[in-house]
Amino acid sequence: MVGRGSARARLLAAASARFYAQGVTATGIDVITGDAGVAKMSLYNNFRSKAELVAAYLDQRQQEFLALYRRRTEGPGPRALAVFDAYLEHAEGGDFRGCGLLNAAGELPTDDPGRALVAGHKAEVEDLLREALAPREDADALAEHLSLLLEGAMVRGGLEGDLERVRRARAIAAGLLGED
CATH class of the missing domain: 1.10.10.60 (Homeodomain-like)
Structure with a gap:
């Protein structure tokens, strides 16, 4: 309870x-x-409905992530890696099952508003990466690559019940950014 x-x-x-x-x-x-x-x-x-409760859950998870990200960007260090670090911190301390947003979206019908909500949240994460990479000329492409790397690691890690994939994705991102 x-x-x-x-x-x-x-x-x-x-x-x-x-x-x-x-x-x-x-x-x-x-x-x-x-x-x-x-x-x-x-x-x-x-x-009003279970769908509204699901939407509140999705928003809450995104707000938790954003709070962790903002806290991590207050200090020194690469802001793009702060996205990975916030994902890791959000996932630690429990039975890791992958991204709660993606898990929920995968259960919802294609036209469900919850899927659009998740897509918006994922676009927001990619925007954070893009902003963190500015003014690099390749910021758009690199933000997309890092977003795909992160989300793929979350999916595989969730399937395996292990954060190691996400940690490895962070290390790959650090290498791509020259932050080894």
């Missing part, structure tokens, strides 16, 4: 844990409300 806090916060915490561990489709509303320790009506008082 999720600890104290508002019903909305408890519902989102319960949904986040279950969606990441078991998947969006496999997680029912009754399980989430049970974990949150609230009545089913509390869920619908805070979220």
Whole structure:
């Protein structure tokens, strides 16, 4: 059961844990409300639908990543590698199953608004890389390459349940950036 806090916060915490561990489709509303320790009506008082709860989960995961990224860019060091470092930090300390956003998107129908939300979040990460690489002439192409490297590592690492792929992707990115 999720600890104290508002019903909305408890519902989102319960949904986040279950969606990441078991998947969006496999997680029912009754399980989430049970974990949150609230009545089913509390869920619908805070979220109009399960889809809205999924969208809140996706946004929360992205905001967690962005907070880690901002913290890492406050100090010295290559900002492009800070994207990799923030991904690693976000994934540490639990049962690693890959990117929660990509995992959720993979379960959603092609036309589901949640997939568009995830695509927007992934574009935002690529934009962070592009901004970090500016004013390099190859910033656009390199940002795309690093984004694909990172996302591929997250997918493979998630399949294997191991962050080593993401660590290796960071090392490859450091080499590409001349930050060995």
